[in-house]
Amino acid sequence: MFKSKLMKSAVVAVMATFAIGSSVPSAPAASKTIELLISADTNIQTLWNTVLIPAFEKEYPGYKVNVTFDRNGLRDAQTFAKIVAAKETRRDPGVDLIDGGIAGRLAQAGLLYRPSPSLMPNLKDVSKVLVKQGNGQIPYRASTVLLAYNSKNVTKVPKTLAEVLTWIKANPGKFSYNVPSGGGSGYSFVQTVVDMNLDADERLAMSLAGNKDIQTKWAKGLETLRDLNKYTYGKNGTYPANNAATLNLLSTGEIDMGTVWSDQFASAKAAGTMPANIKVTAIKSPSLTGGPAWLGIPINGSNRTGGRLLANFVLSPAMQNAIMGGALKGIPVVNLAKLDPALAEGVKDVDVTDMRAPYFPANSDDLKSAWSLAVPGK
Numbered sequence: 001m002f003k004s005k006l007m008k009s010a011v012v013a014v015m016a017t018f019a020i021g022s023s024v025p026s027a028p029a030a031s032k033t034i035e036l037l038i039s040a041d042t043n044i045q046t047l048w049n050t051v052l053i054p055a056f057e058k059e060y061p062g063y064k065v066n067v068t069f070d071r072n073g074l075r076d077a078q079t080f081a082k083i084v085a086a087k088e089t090r091r092d093p094g095v096d097l098i099d100g101g102i103a104g105r106l107a108q109a110g111l112l113y114r115p116s117p118s119l120m121p122n123l124k125d126v127s128k129v130l131v132k133q134g135n136g137q138i139p140y141r142a143s144t145v146l147l148a149y150n151s152k153n154v155t156k157v158p159k160t161l162a163e164v165l166t167w168i169k170a171n172p173g174k175f176s177y178n179v180p181s182g183g184g185s186g187y188s189f190v191q192t193v194v195d196m197n198l199d200a201d202e203r204l205a206m207s208l209a210g211n212k213d214i215q216t217k218w219a220k221g222l223e224t225l226r227d228l229n230k231y232t233y234g235k236n237g238t239y240p241a242n243n244a245a246t247l248n249l250l251s252t253g254e255i256d257m258g259t260v261w262s263d264q265f266a267s268a269k270a271a272g273t274m275p276a277n278i279k280v281t282a283i284k285s286p287s288l289t290g291g292p293a294w295l296g297i298p299i300n301g302s303n304r305t306g307g308r309l310l311a312n313f314v315l316s317p318a319m320q321n322a323i324m325g326g327a328l329k330g331i332p333v334v335n336l337a338k339l340d341p342a343l344a345e346g347v348k349d350v351d352v353t354d355m356r357a358p359y360f361p362a363n364s365d366d367l368k369s370a371w372s373l374a375v376p377g378k
Helices: 005-009 042-059 076-088 102-108 121-125 128-134 161-170 184-195 200-208 212-230 243-251 262-271 304-314 317-325 341-347 361-374
Strands: 032-039 063-069 097-100 138-150 257-261 278-281 290-296
Touching (some): 042 262, 076 102, 097 304, 128 290, 138 262, 138 317, 184 212, 184 257, 184 361, 212 361, 243 262
Antiparallel strands (some): 138 257
């Protein structure tokens, strides 16, 4: 599990230090376009548009990266269907590299190109455990969901999910989480509540493949969430639209507690938009979810070479330092010995391979739908 150092690293604002000596394959001389799909939140869009892509295009001037942005994967189902149809008709799906949860669904369907360290040299610096977990996906950063709280008003910080639920009921209107379909921090809270009624084997199974049988055990957790409607912010079963909206409620003092992404919280701290009295902690029994963010190269993409080149570049020490030390404050996935020691010190006790995983995409999609039918406004 990640240690308390994660909490320290989450609030440390440091400038990115680009390491030298990254291992990257040579780029072809011909000009090519790489079609990148970002199926994530706006902070990840900013990371690509302002850091990763400019650095890549400077390193490889023969390449241009064209971005399609799908906020929080709202069109994942359509994208998946498009890639499947393109494979069946032997056509170009129009996507060369994907950043988002849809990569997991493509991996399960056998629709991802599986790169090796011989073709992606920087992959050798990534934990073999993560590479195996990816099933064809490429890990490139990590983050986790944490419990944020107002230290001025929360005198006894909850340590378990049960204690969080007790606190919510004792402090009506002072807790919230965003709509699960609007962002991972709210989704994590929902999954964690329903996971209270699943055993360890069932939780693991739900992270690996779709499972309708285990989903039948969500009913009690959804009832718990529905019962919270009168205690959460607004007291009427309405919830913030996305991750950023929850952060805003915390920063303005509208709520005293909520779930947040570690990287987004750290970014807000570094930008000065999150007050010093708002802090974060980890809970257990069960813990909130976290883990690697994945890239995927569709097996039928027309520019797999370009997708592979870009993915390899993102795993270079320079870009891992930028992810860790820049505005995102992400957790790197490569060997820390390869990175800036000052930046690596803050995350040296974080074990990315031991974070509690979110559900497999088919299950998470079903949970989002089940929540929307059973909880808001009820």
